[in-house]
Amino acid sequence: MRYVVIGAVILSLTACSKAPNGAPAQKLNTYDVEPSAQEPAKAPSAANAPQPIAVAIPQMAYSYKYAFRLAGDAIGRAEQMHVALCDRLGPARCQVLALESGKSDGTASTGTLKLRLQSSIARRFGQQLQDTVAKAGGRAVSSSIAAEDVSKDIVDTEARLRQRTLLVERLTEILRTRTGKVSELVEAERSVAAAQEEIDQAKGWLGQLRGRVAMSTVEISYDAVxxxxxxxxxxxxxxxxxxxxxxxxxxxxxxxxLIFLTPWALLVGLGYVGWRTVRDRVRRRRRRRREENDHA
Missing domain, CATH: 1.20.5 (Single alpha-helices involved in coiled-coils or other helix-helix interfaces)
Known part of the structure; x- marks a missing residue:
C-alpha cells in the first residue's frame, strides 16, 4: 500500500512538470517574461478581467408578535376570523399551532393565538390581522418583528453533511473491495454507522433551519376592554x-x-331565637312561683 501511495505522488509530480499540452515544460527566462521596451504592454483580456464577488443573501428566521385590545365579547370572534384567514391560505402556507381563550370574574377576557406562516406573506398577513381587529371595534396595542440570522448554521451543517457523506462513500468502497485486515474492516463498519448517524442528524437539523427560514412564527395576544x-x-x-x-x-x-356570611348569620339567628325562648320560659316560671307565693 505504501508503494502505491509513493507511485501516485511520483506520477503527480511528473504531471506537474509537464506543460498543459503534454510537452515538457521549458525553463522561462526572466527577460522573456517582461515586455519589451519597444512593445507596449497588452491590455488584459475579458476572460482575465476581475469578476465581481458574489454576495450571499443572509438566511433570516423571522418571528412576529401582535397585541390587540378590543371588547371582551369580541375576542372569540376576532380569534375565529384570524383562524379563518389562516385556513384560507391552506396548510402549506399557514398552520395553527395553538389557540387559547379565557375569562376572569366574568368581566375580563383574554386570548392567544400562535401561527406558522409563510415568510413571504407574513407582513401582508399582519396587516390583514390589524384590519380585522379594527372592523371588530378594537385596535392594535403593539407589534414587533424579530429576526435571527441562521446563515452560519446552515453553511456549517451543509459542510458537515458533505464531509460525512464523502467519508461514508470512501469507507463503503473499502468494505466493498475487502482490502485490508479484519480489524480494519470492523472498524470501518463502525465508522460508517457513526457517520451515517451524524448524516441523519445533520439532515434533520438542516431541514429544521430551512423550515425556520421558509416559515415564520406569528404570536397574537388579545386583551379585553x-x-x-x-x-x-x-x-x-x-x-x-x-x-x-x-x-x-x-x-x-x-x-x-353576603353569600359567605349567610350560613353564619342563620346559625347566630337561630341561637339568638333559642336563647330568647329559654329566657322567656324561665321568666314565666319565676313569675308563676311569685304569684303562688303571694296567694299562699
Missing amino acids: AADPGSPRSGLGEAIAGSWSTFTIGIAAILST
Missing part, C-alpha cells in the same frame, strides 16, 4: 369600561361576602 365608541385613540371608552369594571367587581365582592 370596552369597544371604543369614538376615535380609536380616545380614552373615553376605556375610562367607562374601567369604571363599570370597578363597579361590577365591587358588587361581586359584596355578594360574595
Whole structure:
C-alpha cells in the first residue's frame, strides 16, 4: 500500500512538470517574461478581467408578535376570523399551532393565538390581522418583528453533511473491495454507522433551519376592554369600561361576602331565637312561683 501511495505522488509530480499540452515544460527566462521596451504592454483580456464577488443573501428566521385590545365579547370572534384567514391560505402556507381563550370574574377576557406562516406573506398577513381587529371595534396595542440570522448554521451543517457523506462513500468502497485486515474492516463498519448517524442528524437539523427560514412564527395576544365608541385613540371608552369594571367587581365582592356570611348569620339567628325562648320560659316560671307565693 505504501508503494502505491509513493507511485501516485511520483506520477503527480511528473504531471506537474509537464506543460498543459503534454510537452515538457521549458525553463522561462526572466527577460522573456517582461515586455519589451519597444512593445507596449497588452491590455488584459475579458476572460482575465476581475469578476465581481458574489454576495450571499443572509438566511433570516423571522418571528412576529401582535397585541390587540378590543371588547371582551369580541375576542372569540376576532380569534375565529384570524383562524379563518389562516385556513384560507391552506396548510402549506399557514398552520395553527395553538389557540387559547379565557375569562376572569366574568368581566375580563383574554386570548392567544400562535401561527406558522409563510415568510413571504407574513407582513401582508399582519396587516390583514390589524384590519380585522379594527372592523371588530378594537385596535392594535403593539407589534414587533424579530429576526435571527441562521446563515452560519446552515453553511456549517451543509459542510458537515458533505464531509460525512464523502467519508461514508470512501469507507463503503473499502468494505466493498475487502482490502485490508479484519480489524480494519470492523472498524470501518463502525465508522460508517457513526457517520451515517451524524448524516441523519445533520439532515434533520438542516431541514429544521430551512423550515425556520421558509416559515415564520406569528404570536397574537388579545386583551379585553370596552369597544371604543369614538376615535380609536380616545380614552373615553376605556375610562367607562374601567369604571363599570370597578363597579361590577365591587358588587361581586359584596355578594360574595353576603353569600359567605349567610350560613353564619342563620346559625347566630337561630341561637339568638333559642336563647330568647329559654329566657322567656324561665321568666314565666319565676313569675308563676311569685304569684303562688303571694296567694299562699
